[in-house]
Structure formats: structure tokens, C-alpha cells
Amino acid sequence: MNLKEWEEQVPRDLKEDVVWRMEAYRLGLFISDACWVDTEKLLKQKRFSLADQLYRSVGSISANIIEGYSRISKKEKAKFYEYSLGSAREARDWYFKSRHVLSTEIANTRIKMLTSIIKLLQSMISDQRRRIVRK
Numbered sequence: 001m002n003l004k005e006w007e008e009q010v011p012r013d014l015k016e017d018v019v020w021r022m023e024a025y026r027l028g029l030f031i032s033d034a035c036w037v038d039t040e041k042l043l044k045q046k047r048f049s050l051a052d053q054l055y056r057s058v059g060s061i062s063a064n065i066i067e068g069y070s071r072i073s074k075k076e077k078a079k080f081y082e083y084s085l086g087s088a089r090e091a092r093d094w095y096f097k098s099r100h101v102l103s104t105e106i107a108n109t110r111i112k113m114l115t116s117i118i119k120l121l122q123s124m125i126s127d128q129r130r131r132i133v134r135k
Helices: 003-009 023-044 048-069 074-102 104-134
Strands: none
Touching (some): 003 023, 023 074, 023 104, 048 074, 074 104
């Protein structure tokens, strides 16, 4: 399923939240759904630890973005975006390690999306840090 098809299935309540406008959030939520399918494949191969680590890291990307967005303080926002960045990098690492079960093609597709999320998060963090310095 591609991003556009997936977005059509997302409940309206989520899409009407202001955080939906953040591309990093949408991509983080999308990859967590893709990861659900991927971890099922890992579990069938009895790669329990790998599946657990992968799903936790991927799942925390959008969760930390939404928590950070909900903070008033720019410093707090930046902190949660940094947590999300760490999770995205961790997930990228786990996807590389899972290529033997998922296939190199799937792993590389997920790694590419995670790299896009990482770039977006780096920009978001820089923006929040600049706002802190200006105060």
C-alpha cells in the first residue's frame, strides 16, 4: 500500500488534528503500519527480539513527535523531537539487520523512508533550538 492509499484509511479525527500537517508525523505513522506487517514476518521466523526492537523503535517515532508537539516549551518540543530522531535512527539500524528475513528491497525501502523522516526531524529540532536562542 502506498502513502496516498494509506491516508484514505486514516480516521478523520487523526487527520483533523493540527499535527497531521507535519510530514514527519504522517510518515512516522505510515511506517509504523508498514512495520506491523514486517514484524509479523519476523515473528513467523521466530525473530522475536528483532521484531520487538524494530516495532518499538518505529512506533515511538510518531508517538514522540505528537508528545513533543503538545508541549508549550520550545526546549521540551526539541527534546521530544530528539527522542523521535533517536528512534528513527534506531529503526533504520534494525531494518538493515532484518533484511535477511524481510528482503533487501523491503529493508531498503523502509530505510529510505526513515532517512526522509530523520532529515525532517533534524530540521524541526534546529528550528526549535533557534527559537530558544532568540528568546
